[in-house]
Amino acid sequence: MPVYDYLCDACGPFTAMRPMAEYETPQTCPECSVAAPRSLSVPYFANMTTERRHAFATNERSAHAPQSSGEYKSKHGANCSCCTGKGSRLTARAKDGSKSFPTSRPWMISH
Numbered sequence: 822m823p824v825y826d827y828l829c830d831a832c833g834p835f836t837a838m839r840p841m842a843e844y845e846t847p848q849t850c851p852e853c854s855v856a857a858p859r860s861l862s863v864p865y866f867a868n869m870t871t872e873r874r875h876a877f878a879t880n881e882r883s884a885h886a887p888q889s890s891g892e893y894k895s896k897h898g899a900n901c902s903c904c905t906g907k908g909s910r911l912t913a914r915a916k917d918g919s920k921s922f923p924t925s926r927p928w929m930i931s932h
């Protein structure tokens with residue numbers, strides 16, 4: 822359940838967990854029991870890791886303007902395994918689809 826910020830005129834700001842279906846309805850203040858409207862808050866990005874901020878930026882871009890296949894492939898080198906469909910030379914696949922790594926780390930269990 823998401824956490825929303827509310828602003829009570831008498832007591833000040835407070836947070837409450839509410840179902841997403843009830844995001845517009847006012848929440849009763851825990852101190853004075855008066856209905857308080859939801860206040861808009863900005864996400865706090867300063868404490869986020871660089872990887873997480875990069876993921877948010879990528880998701881935001883892809884929501885409005887997804888990459889074309891040409892743009893996606895231009896970011897990868899020639900003959901990369903994710904674009905050509907070729908498997909890694911370190912991965913061997915059996916007929917049933919299971920993977921094994923015959924040349925590296927034979928003790929690892931594949932999944």
